[in-house]
Amino acid sequence: MLRDLSFLKIGGTCNAVFEPTSTSDLQQLLKKTNDNILCLGAMSNVLLYDGHIDKSVILTKKMNNIRFSNNQVFVEAGCSIASFIKICVDNNISCIEDMLCIPGTIGGAIIMNAGIQSFEIFDVVKSIQCLDRNGNTVILQRDNCSPQYRNGNIPAGLIVTSCILQTKKADNDLRQKISNIMKKRNQTQPIGSFTCGSTFKNPTGYKAWELIDSVGCRGMQIGGAAVSDLHCNFIINNGNATFSDVIQLINTIKQRVYAKHGIVLEEEIRIIT
Numbered sequence: 001m002l003r004d005l006s007f008l009k010i011g012g013t014c015n016a017v018f019e020p021t022s023t024s025d026l027q028q029l030l031k032k033t034n035d036n037i038l039c040l041g042a043m044s045n046v047l048l049y050d051g052h053i054d055k056s057v058i059l060t061k062k063m064n065n066i067r068f069s070n071n072q073v074f075v076e077a078g079c080s081i082a083s084f085i086k087i088c089v090d091n092n093i094s095c096i097e098d099m100l101c102i103p104g105t106i107g108g109a110i111i112m113n114a115g116i117q118s119f120e121i122f123d124v125v126k127s128i129q130c131l132d133r134n135g136n137t138v139i140l141q142r143d144n145c146s147p148q149y150r151n152g153n154i155p156a157g158l159i160v161t162s163c164i165l166q167t168k169k170a171d172n173d174l175r176q177k178i179s180n181i182m183k184k185r186n187q188t189q190p191i192g193s194f195t196c197g198s199t200f201k202n203p204t205g206y207k208a209w210e211l212i213d214s215v216g217c218r219g220m221q222i223g224g225a226a227v228s229d230l231h232c233n234f235i236i237n238n239g240n241a242t243f244s245d246v247i248q249l250i251n252t253i254k255q256r257v258y259a260k261h262g263i264v265l266e267e268e269i270r271i272i273t
């Protein structure tokens with residue numbers, strides 16, 4: 001069941017699951033199968049339908065090579081953000097350490113243009129290597145990409161296999177910076193809960209959590225899904241939440257925020273059916 005692998009612990013079945021170990025492995029697989037494909041990283045930003053998804057799922061986690069060269073690094077899509085940052089820090093290299101509080105893979109981060117207020121992954125992207133549905137290689141140069149807030153705008157259907165990121169020699173305070181990020185995360189996020197992080201994007205000029213709080217949704221519960229008391233842009237699965245519970249909670253929040261503020265909240269999480 002996909003639920004076992006997802007951060008939110010919601011998800012049903014799919015046609016097949018593949019875990020390629022390299023780009024050429026994935027290339028062969030794409031050429032062999034005619035099925036619709038769904039590529040997933042760590043599943044830290046997805047709400048998956050809990051019935052059957054009529055697709056074959058590709059999990060990238062075994063594609064996790066990293067190669068450093070002069071002021072840049074080649075990273076495969078399945079590499080986890082945390083382990084990549086650890087390797088950078090151990091080698092005294094600065095790259096995406098600002099993203100330490102973000103779970104997930106490099107590929108997922110590219111698709112989402114993941115980041116924090118002051119930094120997003122596209123700040124250091126030089127190029128992105130992808131495969132299309134037929135296994136053909138597509139290389140996207142940074143200058144030809146149009147990333148937006150929490151959306152890398154990678155053309156639909158492409159699977160990100162790796163990227164090249166800009167690096168630099170770390171400042172002396174890198175380890176201190178890392179420790180500060182971890183401390184802040186532990187204070188502000190519901191660590192240990194089943195969640196996929198921020199449910200909604202911040203509308204321009206507003207913070208989604210403040211809007212949600214202002215309409216009395218902090219702690220609101222529908223079935224097994226609840227708005228986190230600690231961070232009310234996070235939806236939590238209390239253990240037995242269904243896909244439908246989360247959708248209902250999302251819709252209730254959106255309706256209340258619209259009724260009071262005239263603002264349409266847009267989902268940051270990807271809803272996959």
Ligand SMILES: Cc1cc2nc3c(=O)[nH]c(=O)nc-3n(C[C@H](O)[C@H](O)[C@H](O)COP(=O)(O)OP(=O)(O)OC[C@H]3O[C@@H](n4cnc5c(N)ncnc54)[C@H](O)[C@@H]3O)c2cc1C
Pocket residue numbers: 007038039040041042043044045046060077101102103104105106107108109110111112113114115116150158159160161189195196197198270
């Ligand atoms: C506790 C918590 C805190 C978080 N904090 C932040 C934060 O501060 N900032 C932030 O930006 N995000 C945050 N997130 C969200 C999430 O961690 C990021 O969006 C992350 O980059 C998603 O990576 P993933 O590998 O889990 O992607 P998944 O959730 O697996 O997938 C996300 C989307 O990308 C697609 N996808 C994944 N990999 C590929 C690939 N290789 N090729 C093509 N498509 C692919 C999937 O189909 C899906 O549409 C948080 C999540 C949690 C649970």
